[in-house]
Each structure stands twice: as C-alpha cells, then as structure tokens.
Amino acid sequence: MIHIKEAKDCCGCDACSQVCPQRCIVMKEDECGFWYPRVDEAVCINCHLCERVCPIINQNESKKPLNVYAAKNKDERIRIQSSSGGIFTLIAEQVLREGGVVFGARFNEQWEVVHDYTERENELVLFRGSKYVQSKIGIAFEKAKFFLDNKRKVLFTGTPCQIAGLRKYLRKKYDNLLTVDFICHGVPSPLVWRKYLQEIKLQQYHEIKKIKTFPIPVCEKDISIKNISFRSKLLGWKKFSFSLSFFISLRDGTFYENKIIESLDENIFMRGFLTNLYLRPSCYSCQFKSGKSGSDITLGDFWGIDKILPTFDDDKGVSLVLINREEIKSWFEELCQDRKLEKYENALQENSSLLASVTPHRNMKYFYSKMYKGECLQKCISMSLEKKNIKYRLASILYHLCKKN
DSSP: OOOOSSGGGOOOOOHHHHHOTTOOEEEEEOTTSOEEEEEOTTTOOOOOHHHHTOTTTSOOOOOOOSEEEEEOOSOHHHHHHSSSSSHHHHHHHHHHHTTOEEEEEEEOTTSOEEEEEESOGGGGGGTOSOOOSOOBOTTHHHHHHHHHHTTOOEEEEOOHHHHHHHHHHHOSOOTTEEEEEEOOOOOBOHHHHHHHHHHHHHHHHHHHHHOTTOSSOOOGGGEEEEEEEEEEOTTOSTTOEEEEEEEEEOTTSOEEEEEEEEETTTOHHHHHHHTTSSBOGGGGGOSOTTTTTOOSEEEEEOTTHHHHOGGGOOSSOOEEEEEOSHHHHHHHHHHOOSEEEEOHHHHHTTOGGGTOOOOOOTTHHHHHHHHHTTOOHHHHHHHHHHOOOHHHHHHHHHHHHHHHO
C-alpha cells in the first residue's frame, strides 16, 4: 500500500486514490492545506496498484524537446485574455473541432481551483489563464479514461506532476490522448488561498462600511467575488498584475462593482507565492523537471523574447512551446501559423523552472506557525517576508559598525 514517509514524497496527483479497486484511499488535507493519501488498512487487499501508479516512485527519464517555438494566437482578443500567447486555446479549440474533450483547471463557485472538463468551445474561457493554486484533481483521471476508452480524443492539461500521474494511472498508451503541461514554478497552498479570499472579502466589506455616501447598509453576505485574474495584462504582458472584481448586491435590487488591481509587488498573495513561502513540499525537490512528466507539449511564457526576437514581441504575450512527441510536430505546425522556430538554449535563459526546483523561503516554518495561531494571513505573509534571520542581522550590524569606524 502507498505510504508517505515524508511530505516531499507526494505531489498530490490523486492517481493512487483513483486506481484503488477497493476505494480505500482518500485524499486528506494536511495542516498546510495540501492533499495526501490516507489508506483504510482494514479494507486494503495489498494489490500494490497504488504504488505502481505513483509518478514519484516510478519516475520517467529526462529528455529534451524535439522542437522549440515562440508562438502566438492570431486572435488578439484571446491572447489578451490568456496568460501568455493564447496557445492553450488554439490547441483546445482544435481538439473540440475533432470531436474531443478538454480537461483543465478552473475555479468552482467558491473560487477554489478544481480539475474539470468541457466539450463546448464557449466554456474554454473557464480554463483559460494561469491559476496559481494547486488544483484538486478529484476523479478527472477516471473521467479521462472513460472518454479515451470510448474512442474520444482527450486533451488533458495540468502541472507536470499531474500529467505524469495521469500517464501512470492509465498504464497503457492511448493514441487519442494529447497531454499538455506547463513550466511550473510550484503550487501554492489551497488553504492559504482560501484564507486570503476570506480576508480580502472581509476587508472589502469594512471599506464599504466606511463610505458614508453609500446608499443603504451592506451586509458581508451582500458581497461576492465576480472574477479573478492572476495574470491581468492591463499594464502589459511583462508587467502582469493580479485583479479581483467584487459584485455588491443591495437589498433594494441595485448593485455595484468594485475592482482591485495590484502589481506583483503590491499583491500579498503573489508576493508569498513568488518568494516560495507556501509551496507544496514536493515542489522544492520536483521530480518532473527536464521533460520527465511525459507530456506531449509543454507551454509557458517566452520570457526574454524581446531580446531574442524583438520584432515578434508586442507585449501582449508570446508563448514558449516545447514539442515532446514526434507525431505532434506537423499537427502543431499546421495549427499554429504565427510561430518562430527557436533554440532550446534561448528558451532556458529566462525559464530556469524548466530544469531546476525553487528553494524554500527561509521563513516558511515561521509563516505556518503564525498562520496556525490564527493571525491575520496578510500580516503573516508580510512579517515572514520582512523577517531577517539572526545571522543576516548580525552581519548587517557589523557592516554598519565597520562603516562608521
């Protein structure tokens, strides 16, 4: 049976829980907000299927991509709505035209991130754009297998570990499966995300209460979140910002909207994410870098394209596309007309996450200790990012003393 000795040895892909014939494995959230398998030993029959489909126990070989492209969706509206160059939508639309099904991450009604599927082109907007929270896979692998077994083409998008988990879960090759992962920095805690949303909504309520000219009193339940974008291009692709829209429904039937737009330096959740304060433990020693996920295509932002191909960059987004399977090359080239063939070395220059894991923030334990005590999340993040260790402070004091002398 699957047994997780250390948190870093599980990526939370759900392959083990979905493959279990006894349904004796459930995914439980730990104190940091990440899911881990829990086995009911009384029901387990020791078939070891859970171990055989674990992508960390059974790792793939690393490999370089066959082709590397800088690419853009010709539909500028789609590109503006997308995180980078709109290539996910281009691929997804083609799969739907071929009678297929598209799996990916979307927000649910509580603005948590979950894996789901669609068969409709007008629903692709739900799956478009980066979502910097670990998505809950649920039974998405089972659903994908159902469609594959019924000869439907399936596009499955996810993090590298989720794609590796799906491949292991299926236990055989499907010609009608197309897998797409992305260059992954790491996945933040869903618990931290939930707490952030609770606080930001409460903060919005208190700010409205201060407005004396507001027509009628507002209750906290009158305020709901309308839209969230981790990668708003209002200030451009390179200076992307976090945006969150509120919908305020008043009891007289009228409503108001309010929007928060913050740069990466201003938004506290993004600051904690990008400084590696609350990523999943397995992300700090990711086993799916260097093409080890087994994906057919890898997508990302082509950072540095303004230096490599300045004429191709208009600051509206350029995708980095890595083709990892021979059969996909001609299919993609026919599909995407606005593309430039590039060198892998150029892609690596400003995309270090392709090969290397990030380092945990030195105050990660301090952050969680504060959060466990029920302190304000935004304060916990801010204090953790500003807190300097003793060695650093001593070095700073000595430096200033020496400078005075």
